Amino acid sequence: MKKTLFDKVWDSHVVQQVSGGPDILFIDRHMVHEVTSPVAFLGLKNRNISVLYPERTFATADHNTPTINQHLPVEDPLSAKQLKVLEENATKHGISYWGLGHEKNGIVHVVGPEYGITQPGATIVCGDSHTSTHGAFGAIAFGIGTSEVEMVLSTQCIMQPKPKSMRININGKLGKGVMSKDVALYIISRLSTSGATGYFVEYAGDVFTDMSMEGRMTVCNLSIEMGARGGMIAPDEKTFDYIKGREFTPSGANWDKAMTYWETLHTDAGASFDKEYHFDAAEIEPMITYGTNPGMGMGITNGIPTADAVEGGEATYKKSLAYMGYNEGDNMLGKPIDFVFLGSCTNGRIEDFRAFAEIIKGRKKADNVTAWLVPGSHKVLNAIKEEGILDQLHQAGFELREPGCSACLAMNDDKVPTGKYAVSTSNRNFEGRQGPGSRTLLASPIVAAAAAVTGKVTDPRTLF
Amino acid sequence: MAYDKFTVLRSTAVPLPIENVDTDQIIPARFLKATERKGFGDNLFRDWRYNQDNSPKEDFVLNNPTYIGKILVGGKNFGSGSSREHAAWSVYDYGFRCVVSSFFADIFKNNCLNIGVLPVQVSAAFLADIFAAIEADPSTELVIDLPEQSITISTTGASEQFDINSYKKGNMTNGFDDIDYLLNIKDNIRDFADNTPL
Ligand code: SF4
Numbered sequence: 001m002k003k004t005l006f007d008k009v010w011d012s013h014v015v016q017q018v019s020g021g022p023d024i025l026f027i028d029r030h031m032v033h034e035v036t037s038p039v040a041f042l043g044l045k046n047r048n049i050s051v052l053y054p055e056r057t058f059a060t061a062d063h064n065t066p067t068i069n070q071h072l073p074v075e076d077p078l079s080a081k082q083l084k085v086l087e088e089n090a091t092k093h094g095i096s097y098w099g100l101g102h103e104k105n106g107i108v109h110v111v112g113p114e115y116g117i118t119q120p121g122a123t124i125v126c127g128d129s130h131t132s133t134h135g136a137f138g139a140i141a142f143g144i145g146t147s148e149v150e151m152v153l154s155t156q157c158i159m160q161p162k163p164k165s166m167r168i169n170i171n172g173k174l175g176k177g178v179m180s181k182d183v184a185l186y187i188i189s190r191l192s193t194s195g196a197t198g199y200f201v202e203y204a205g206d207v208f209t210d211m212s213m214e215g216r217m218t219v220c221n222l223s224i225e226m227g228a229r230g231g232m233i234a235p236d237e238k239t240f241d242y243i244k245g246r247e248f249t250p251s252g253a254n255w256d257k258a259m260t261y262w263e264t265l266h267t268d269a270g271a272s273f274d275k276e277y278h279f280d281a282a283e284i285e286p287m288i289t290y291g292t293n294p295g296m297g298m299g300i301t302n303g304i305p306t307a308d309a310v311e312g313g314e315a316t317y318k319k320s321l322a323y324m325g326y327n328e329g330d331n332m333l334g335k336p337i338d339f340v341f342l343g344s345c346t347n348g349r350i351e352d353f354r355a356f357a358e359i360i361k362g363r364k365k366a367d368n369v370t371a372w373l374v375p376g377s378h379k380v381l382n383a384i385k386e387e388g389i390l391d392q393l394h395q396a397g398f399e400l401r402e403p404g405c406s407a408c409l410a411m412n413d414d415k416v417p418t419g420k421y422a423v424s425t426s427n428r429n430f431e432g433r434q435g436p437g438s439r440t441l442l443a444s445p446i447v448a449a450a451a452a453v454t455g456k457v458t459d460p461r462t463l464f
Numbered sequence: 465m466a467y468d469k470f471t472v473l474r475s476t477a478v479p480l481p482i483e484n485v486d487t488d489q490i491i492p493a494r495f496l497k498a499t500e501r502k503g504f505g506d507n508l509f510r511d512w513r514y515n516q517d518n519s520p521k522e523d524f525v526l527n528n529p530t531y532i533g534k535i536l537v538g539g540k541n542f543g544s545g546s547s548r549e550h551a552a553w554s555v556y557d558y559g560f561r562c563v564v565s566s567f568f569a570d571i572f573k574n575n576c577l578n579i580g581v582l583p584v585q586v587s588a589a590f591l592a593d594i595f596a597a598i599e600a601d602p603s604t605e606l607v608i609d610l611p612e613q614s615i616t617i618s619t620t621g622a623s624e625q626f627d628i629n630s631y632k633k634g635n636m637t638n639g640f641d642d643i644d645y646l647l648n649i650k651d652n653i654r655d656f657a658d659n660t661p662l
Contacts, residue, residue: 013660015649015652015653015656016649016652018631018645019630019631020629020630020631021629021630021631021632022629022631022632024646024649024653026653026656026657026660028660028662029662035496035497035548036496036547036548036549036550038498038499038500039499039500039501039549042499042500042501043643047643049647052650052653053657063496064496064497076497078497078498079497081497081499082497082499085499119662121661121662122662127547127548127549128546128547129545129546129547129571131547143546143547143571144547144571144574145547145548145549145552145571145574145575145578146549146550146575147549147575147578147579147641147642147643148574148578148642150643151642151643151646154643154646154647155643155646155647155650155653156653156657157646157653158642159631159642159645159646160574161629163570193484193541193544194484194540194541194544194567194569197541197567197568197569197570198570227541227544227569227570229570229571250662257661258661258662261661261662293484293486293544312483312484312540313482313483313539313540315481315482316482316483316484316539319482409488409493409546410493410494411493411494411496411497418516428486428488428545428546430486430488430489430545431488431489431511432488432489432492432511433488433493436492436494436511436516437511437516
């Protein structure tokens with residue numbers, strides 16, 4: 001039978017099928033962090049059981065950690081407690097733990113690939129919906145809830161009905177200034193935030209083959225924002241080059257053995273999908289969002305759509321624009337902004353900092369803008385220094401912070417104040433996501449850079 | 465964690481006719497700092513429910529004594545966004561045992577089923593009927609019959625069937641959870657693990 005990439009990975013991980021119910025899926029790699037794991041560990045304690053395969057689980061601290069003065073004790077007592085509990089749980093169960101200040105610390109979805117934990121054909125889960133990031137390597141990766149975290153810790157399995165399959169094909173060449181983030185925001189704007197609910201997506205076509213591994217991670221990361229469980233891209237030479245030689249990647253004979261499996265990981269010609277979309281690369285502009293979900297995005301030179309041009313309830317749409325302080329038909333170009341956030345597991349990798357630096361180089365940060373530039377990990381932070389990007393940032397009047405999720409979900413002190421506008425490279429523009437009353441415009445690293453040096457929404461193509 | 469058994473639930477309902485209610489609205493991230501599963505109901509819909517000085521927002525439905533009950537009825541695409549199970553916990557902890565919508569985000573739906581909150585997906589037309597019936601008479605009750613997989617509006621008598629897979633249905637009606645099931649097949653899992661390539 002002709003199989004899709006998704007079928008191949010899924011089917012090879014099914015331990016059992018429950019009649020009239022879900023599949024029991026074996027999980028190769030499990031990542032945990034401080035926020036969604038404590039209650040799961042508590043569950044183990046209550047049941048008096050231990051972690052079945054501690055070597056398959058990796059813990060890092062990222063969600064609530066401060067991004068300045070990480071060498072000092074964490075001030076917020078609740079965050080400090082969560083971090084301490086994670087460390088205790090990891091130590092007790094023999095799980096690798098990369099806490100605050102550890103050289104391998106960083107955002108869970110940034111460090112996974114950096115150390116080769118993320119591998120093609122693996123099943124990877126984490127109590128964070130952007131686990132879909134790891135699909136960039138041809139893995140089945142998705143976010144789970146805390147009950148499922150407990151399930152994986154105790155049995156290395158979860159129970160899930162097999163999702164339906166969708167393929168999104170984009171062929172052609174991307175225009176100047178169009179980044180992988182724009183591709184993702186474009187797709188979500190076309191499918192809506194629920195357009196892929198119930199599906200697992202494969203991205204195919206020149207646009208994704210041409211993309212770097214970082215770019216692929218950005219695209220797969222945002223799969224969840226259209227409702228999909230996850231997204232994946234077939235592994236190729238780029239994938240294998242990226243993972244080779246990393247700490248947790250197989251080596252020697254194990255590499256060869258893994259390679260025999262990895263080389264089968266592509267959708268067979270003639271395999272069919274439950275749903276398929278085709279888009280043209282030339283249609284995609286640098287994107288920006290104007291509303292309160294990631295599907296409310298548009299080409300940066302367009303006007304905000306009117307209520308009759310969008311699907312769904314008019315009341316919901318108007319509520320959203322009122323929250324943002326925008327009107328139907330407004331142009332986004334020239335809208336004043338207050339904050340810029342470069343970071344998160346969507347755009348906190350070295351390539352994102354390089355792109356940001358390209359724009360700000362030789363310019364100055366706008367006086368009205370507060371900029372939070374937050375590397376996704378220590379590895380990214382070190383590369384920023386080594387490549388001379390830090391000097392360029394300093395010359396332009398920017399400062400660099402320490403790694404973590406930061407303003408992506410504003411659990412720490414990095415909160416955008418009520419009513420203020422932030423151009424953000426993260427993944428969600430929900431009401432209050434970046435702090436109570438905050439207003440978020442999602443965009444690529446270079447749209448963020450253009451906003452940071454001009455103090456308003458600016459087409460980055462005018463700054464090349 | 466095993467949970468309460470769910471068979472038939474008859475209750476008035478709280479209407480929230482807004483689409484794409486995301487998990488950041490259900491429970492904002494700043495309330496995710498607990499290390500135990502306690503007290504989440506107080507912060508359910510925190511920023512829609514309270515002003516920044518913690519005074520209640522009078523126009524929000526949870527602050528309106530006319531609408532109470534164990535069933536929450538939301539607009540399309542309920543629970544989109546993050547995987548935080550805290551969203552389902554806060555719905556449960558507030559006192560809801562069932563959420564009705566015409567469409568649920570996947571992870572939220574799973575999380576609800578895993579903790580004993582029943583997500584009931586109805587057609588868009590039936591959802592509109594429910595909102596209309598509650599608007600006409602807030603004492604309207606909804607009857608959720610899990611064994612029969614039906615939902616009925618008491619005042620109009622209108623009824624619809626809903627889907628749930630038989631495994632999850634069994635769990636809900638018996639109060640079992642997935643871990644109980646998986647722990648029983650641990651040996652099969654070990655055998656499987658020994659033969660995985662990665
Ligand atoms: S950066 Fe944001 S989306 Fe990514 S892991 Fe952290 S909180 Fe989740």
